[in-house]
Amino acid sequence: FRDFARSRWRPHFANYLPKHVNSQPSTLEELLVAFDGAVTSGYNILYYSSCNSGAVSNWVGVGAACGVNDTGSGLNCEGIPWKYTPYVGTEKETCNSSGTAFGQFGADASRAPWRIAMDHVLYRNESRVVTMYDRDGRVDESITFGSQEYLNRIAGQYVRHSMCNGGKAGDCLTADSKPAYSPWKLATAWDLDETDPAPDLTCDG
DSSP states (O other), X not given: OHHHHHHHOOGGGGGGSOOOTTSOOOOHHHHHHHHHHXXXXXXXXXXXXXXXXXXXXXXXXXXXXXXXXXXXXXXXXXXXXXXXXXXXXXXXXXXXXXXXXXXXXXXXXXXXHHHHHHHHHHSHHHHHSOOOBOTTSOBOTXXXXXXXXXXXXXXXXXXXXXXXOTTSTTSSSXXXXXXXXXXXXXXXXGOOOSSSOOTTSSOOO
16 A cells, blocks of 8 residues: 555545644655554564464554653654563553454464465565564564565475475375365364474464
């Protein structure tokens, strides 16, 4: 949407721009900066809330609320949204919606890999190199993370823990499976079987 706004902008669209927290009008330039900030925040939040396998939860917490007396100078308030991720605030509160639970993998969480894959396809260079920050909001050059790094985690989970080679035609989906062509050999990479669970499906984040 950032690129659409930049290339298709018309002056009368300004009537639909969000206002600053102090009720002053904002500009297209500020909106574009906000979109870029959403990307940076999104990948930092994903980094602090995903496992080494790429597994994520339906819901994770962020917090950078604006105070009632915070007039601000932009479209947001100062804060580090991922400071306590996956929890909300110092009290480690949780959140959820749409009938899916916090800390569990379900319908909401399953969309994350697809969305990151689309970001990688459409904005490969931008999504591969993202500025990463520590919990206190300082740039941390020791962290390498972005769309490719995240997708590599998922691919690596399949390579290391599935019972077939997904890169070899006919190795995973076979006619003699029960039922035929069942992907169960791939599914073992994400199996939470109590006796022999796949690793890295749960983590502190």
